[in-house]
Amino acid sequence: xxxxxxxxxxxxxxxxxxxxxxxxxxxxxxxxxxxxxxxxxxxxxxxxxxxxxxxxxxxxxxxxxxxxxxxxxxxxxxxxxxxxxxxxxxxxxxxxxxxxxxxxxxxxxxxxxxxxxxxxxxxxxxxxxxxxxxxxxxxxxxxxxxxxxxxxxxxxxxxxxxxxxxxxxxxxxxxxxxxxxxxxxxxxxxxxxxxxxxxxxxxxxxxxxxxxxxxxxxxxxxxxxxxxxxxxxxxxxxxxxxxxxxxxxxxxxxxxxxxxxxxxxxxxxxxxxxxxxxxxxxxxxxxxxxxxxxxxxxxx
Numbered sequence: 001x002x003x004x005x006x007x008x009x010x011x012x013x014x015x016x017x018x019x020x021x022x023x024x025x026x027x028x029x030x031x032x033x034x035x036x037x038x039x040x041x042x043x044x045x046x047x048x049x050x051x052x053x054x055x056x057x058x059x060x061x062x063x064x065x066x067x068x069x070x071x072x073x074x075x076x077x078x079x080x081x082x083x084x085x086x087x088x089x090x091x092x093x094x095x096x097x098x099x100x101x102x103x104x105x106x107x108x109x110x111x112x113x114x115x116x117x118x119x120x121x122x123x124x125x126x127x128x129x130x131x132x133x134x135x136x137x138x139x140x141x142x143x144x145x146x147x148x149x150x151x152x153x154x155x156x157x158x159x160x161x162x163x164x165x166x167x168x169x170x171x172x173x174x175x176x177x178x179x180x181x182x183x184x185x186x187x188x189x190x191x192x193x194x195x196x197x198x199x200x201x202x203x204x205x206x207x208x209x210x211x212x213x214x215x216x217x218x219x220x221x222x223x224x225x226x227x228x229x230x231x232x233x234x235x236x237x238x239x240x241x242x243x244x245x246x247x248x249x250x251x252x253x254x255x256x257x258x259x260x261x262x263x264x265x266x267x268x269x270x271x272x273x274x275x276x277x278x279x280x281x282x283x284x285x286x287x288x289x290x291x292x293x294x295x296x297x298x299x300x
Contacts, residue, residue: 014081014127014144016044029064033139035073035100035115035132038062040224040253041143042154042288047225048122049148049252054091056121059145060253062223062265063100064112065134073100073115074133080142081127086120094121109220109265117264148225152250154288155227161282162293164233169280169297171197178217180261186294189222190285193268197297200278209238209245209274212298216251220265222287226251230283232275233295239281240274 019028019041029036030044039046039061048057063073075098077086087094100116107114122128122145130141164170175191178184184191193215200210218226228249230239241249255267262268275281275298282295 014044014142016127016143017141018044030143031132031139031141033132033137034069034135035063035065035075035139036112037130037141038064038109038112038223040151040288042151042224044143045150046143046145047148047151047253048125048145049254051091051119051254054093056087056091056094056123057147058091058254059120059122060117060223061120062109062117062220063115064109065102065115067108067111067113069113069135070102071135073102074098075100075130077120077128077130079122079126080129084122084124084126084128086122086128086130088120089118091121107264114264148252151225151288152227155225155286157284157286157291159229159231159284160291161231161233161284162295164280164282164295169234170295171280171297172293172295177219178266179263180259180266181217184217185296186292189219190226190287190292190294191217191219192283192294192296193217197299198273199299200275201300207245209240209276210298212273212275213270214273215257215268215270216285218251218267218269220263222267223253224288225253227286228283229286230281232277232279233282234280237276237279237281239283242271242274245272245274 017030048059051058088098089095125146127144132139172185174183174185181193184193198212203210251269257268257270278298278300285292
């Protein structure tokens, strides 16, 4: 990005690019050129998280364009509000610029061609700009980067779990919408993988809570962090999560778990549900755009 552009944009607050909706209306993109970024963002705020293997933090991004685009893409960037570096890809020694070729790309997400899933790398919070040269023109994307912890602080909404009668647990139905996993429950964009009637038989208990290993799946329209909380809805009872049980589960942006047949853009997270006893339970999942609920039954 030219130095004149950097100096002219050193203002407060950060003049972030406004997200635009994709053709399907499900995904929010940054940029107004032929190549646009799909990434977790909240009104121009994007969030970075630590990754193994280096000192640089990752901002996960899907680089997309309209089907039929051909040619080379060049992306460069800089921090605009002070000293700081920006790079791409490797967490230890990032590239100064990102070059993408569209020639061999065939994967589409939300009717857009997926060119790459290369992370943007930064070290500190701040205001950053990208210049994307593609299709004979340049476009500018400006965003404010903050740590992932700031995102979770934005997600917590009042917990409003559905009610259930003592004799009937309104378990969330299964769906065929998850192409690589049968039996997932929910209407999306987040699903309980293999959920529904869960049994504590053969499980173990610690601190008054059972261990039930399970997975959550986010489809390509949900790119952001997810806050999960819950409780028993047919009688008093808590629901906790994780190996060291906590009252909430924070699903980050980057997933390190993958399974056979999982398409690009889908995310999979594995953790523990920790019910204290059999019963009917519900989870509230808060994202940047909405809250949704999943109901499941825990049997002896």
